[in-house]
Amino acid sequence: MLVSLLCFSLSGAALATERTDEVVKLKVTATAYNSLPGQTVGNPSIGAWGHRLKPGMKAIAVSRDLLAMGLEPGAEVTIEGLPGRYKVLDKMGSRWRKKIDIYMGVDRDAALEWGRRPVVIRFNSENS
Secondary structure, X not given: OHHHHHHHHHHHHHHHOOOEEXXXXXXXXXXXXXXXXXXXXXXXXXXXXXXXXXXXXXEEEEOHHHHHOOOOOOOEEEEOOOOOEEEEEEEOOOOXXXXXXXXXXXXXXXXXXXXXXXXXXXXEEEEO
């Protein structure tokens, strides 16, 4: 009986320490990019981790410091002021900090119109 209670107690303790998601809210600089030659390194339709980028996708590239904060490949992000959820499918060069690049297909004019602006992003970060 004591062994049964001990096992029950330990299994309850394990449940109490399971990983949970925490919503992270972060102000970053947002620019836009296209899958056009000259705007990316290599094939302009392939992201840094091999994801194929297609016009109409809601995708972003992130600065490497954001990767360390939990924005891993495939993570979903909301961008304040824009509808829907965006997937992290690309990463930026190492010189950038707290920055995202919003994928705008082949619409260069839309990317230029977006320009550079501060935005607030939200994403889930796992804690232990």
